[in-house]
Amino acid sequence: MARGENRDQRRRDIAEALLRVAAERGLHAATMRAVAAEAGVSLHLVQHYFDTKEQLMLYALEHLARQMAERLRQRFAAMGSEPRPREVLEAVLAEAMPTDARSRAFHHVYTSYVVLAVTEPALAVHPALAAPNAMRDFVAGQLSKARPDLDAALEASALLAMSAGLGASVMGGQQSPEQAMTVLRHQLDRLCP
Amino acid sequence: MARGENRDQRRRDIAEALLRVAAERGLHAATMRAVAAEAGVSLHLVQHYFDTKEQLMLYALEHLARQMAERLRQRFAAMGSEPRPREVLEAVLAEAMPTDARSRAFHHVYTSYVVLAVTEPALAVHPALAAPNAMRDFVAGQLSKARPDLDAALEASALLAMSAGLGASVMGGQQSPEQAMTVLRHQLDRLCP
DNA sequence: TTGTATCGGGTACATTTGTACCAAATGCGT
DNA sequence: ACGCATTTGGTACAAATGTACCCGATACAA
Numbered sequence: 001m002a003r004g005e006n007r008d009q010r011r012r013d014i015a016e017a018l019l020r021v022a023a024e025r026g027l028h029a030a031t032m033r034a035v036a037a038e039a040g041v042s043l044h045l046v047q048h049y050f051d052t053k054e055q056l057m058l059y060a061l062e063h064l065a066r067q068m069a070e071r072l073r074q075r076f077a078a079m080g081s082e083p084r085p086r087e088v089l090e091a092v093l094a095e096a097m098p099t100d101a102r103s104r105a106f107h108h109v110y111t112s113y114v115v116l117a118v119t120e121p122a123l124a125v126h127p128a129l130a131a132p133n134a135m136r137d138f139v140a141g142q143l144s145k146a147r148p149d150l151d152a153a154l155e156a157s158a159l160l161a162m163s164a165g166l167g168a169s170v171m172g173g174q175q176s177p178e179q180a181m182t183v184l185r186h187q188l189d190r191l192c193p
Numbered sequence: 194m195a196r197g198e199n200r201d202q203r204r205r206d207i208a209e210a211l212l213r214v215a216a217e218r219g220l221h222a223a224t225m226r227a228v229a230a231e232a233g234v235s236l237h238l239v240q241h242y243f244d245t246k247e248q249l250m251l252y253a254l255e256h257l258a259r260q261m262a263e264r265l266r267q268r269f270a271a272m273g274s275e276p277r278p279r280e281v282l283e284a285v286l287a288e289a290m291p292t293d294a295r296s297r298a299f300h301h302v303y304t305s306y307v308v309l310a311v312t313e314p315a316l317a318v319h320p321a322l323a324a325p326n327a328m329r330d331f332v333a334g335q336l337s338k339a340r341p342d343l344d345a346a347l348e349a350s351a352l353l354a355m356s357a358g359l360g361a362s363v364m365g366g367q368q369s370p371e372q373a374m375t376v377l378r379h380q381l382d383r384l385c386p
Numbered sequence: 387t388t389g390t391a392t393c394g395g396g397t398a399c400a401t402t403t404g405t406a407c408c409a410a411a412t413g414c415g416t
Numbered sequence: 417a418c419g420c421a422t423t424t425g426g427t428a429c430a431a432a433t434g435t436a437c438c439c440g441a442t443a444c445a446a
Contacts, residue, residue, distance in 0.1 A: 032434065033433075033434095042394070053434065111308055117365070119218055120219075130367075158355055158379065161358030164362070165359075171307075173317075174325055180354075183347055187351055234424085237424065
């Protein structure tokens with residue numbers, strides 16, 4: 001039996017259990033015991049696969065980033081071979097919106113990590129939290145392709161900030177996902193007619 | 194001696210101690226003992242003025258909202274009697290940007306509360322977390338005054354979302370406050386020429 | 387078969403946290 | 417001066433949490 005693969009699968013299972021607990025009860029509720037119970041394993045097993053809680057937290061964050069990247073990949077694959085920039089941008093920004101339970105959970109946990117990173121240096125340096133930078137460059141590239149006349153970096157920052165802010169307000173229940181998407185599309189209309 | 198006033202002052206002192214701890218070490222680090230130590234009083238005193246930790250948390254949130262409202266009032270007072278909408282909007286949105294240590298602390302703690310509210314119903318219903326709604330109405334009013342031709346509610350949502358998102362990215366260190374303000378002013382230029 | 391390393395489970399322990407209880411001190415009216 | 421209510425302080429306690437330790441079981445190598 002390939003023990004290595006099995007080990008990685010176990011680690012993923014446990015990390016996903018942590019993300020489920022964090023999504024439903026908050027990241028502070030993701031204790032070692034709660035994660036073990038959610039994963040259906042013993043406390044010692046969690047300790048066995050992750051020597052310390054910090055390692056588990058970091059691994060779960062990486063797993064979260066992997067899931068996000070995978071979902072984006074699927075969105076791109078669903079589009080044609082030469083999609084229009086406007087189409088790409090709308091897909092990316094829609095993915096960043098908490099519409100269903102899964103994306104709500106993602107937003108909640110990711111924001112929890114971001115807040116935690118403010119006071120935890122070990123988290124702050126983690127590459128997964130630099131994802132917005134890569135996203136900004138990508139959006140800027142698409143924008144400059146569609147509208148070479150405007151300041152792509154600036155507009156990309158504005159667009160992503162608006163997307164993040166709208167996502168937060170949807171999470172807070174201040175507006176519905178549809179309203180948020182309307183606002184976002186309105187901004188997109190200005191940029192990519 | 195007016196004991197009532199003294200009592201309120203004490204409660205404010207303790208609440209501010211909680212906000213300081215939360216800003217520097219995270220809201221999860223704001224334990225009863227940590228707050229007492231920060232306030233320079235005994236643990237029992239904190240218990241005396243706030244029967245339970247939840248009450249302390251709620252009161253501190255209200256105090257945070259009061260401080261924010263006070264700062265906004267000062268910004269308005271510093272402007273002329275009949276300020277131009279563009280001026281008002283820029284002041285409001287600048288206040289929402291984490292430029293100095295104080296506004297950084299405010300952003301950090303407020304976001305911590307928002308994240309907590311996702312899983313804590315007692316917090317979710319708190320009026321202080323509905324502040325963005327009032328802010329949106331206010332911004333929409335200023336916008337419609339300057340540009341009656343556009344959809345004020347929609348543009349206000351967009352502007353506030355962008356402001357919140359930019360604030361978050363400044364907190365995360367992805368860009369400087371100056372860069373964020375540049376982006377924000379660019380959007381304002383589009384709306385209020 | 388025997389030894390050994392990995393996987394799995396249960397229990398124990400020191401620390402921390404919210405809360406409760408009991409004692410001293412201080413201010414005020416009588 | 418005395419009694420009483422309020423304020424302040426110290427200690428105690430049950431629950432939870434991260435971590436460490438000990439004991440089987442199982443699969444592979446010699």
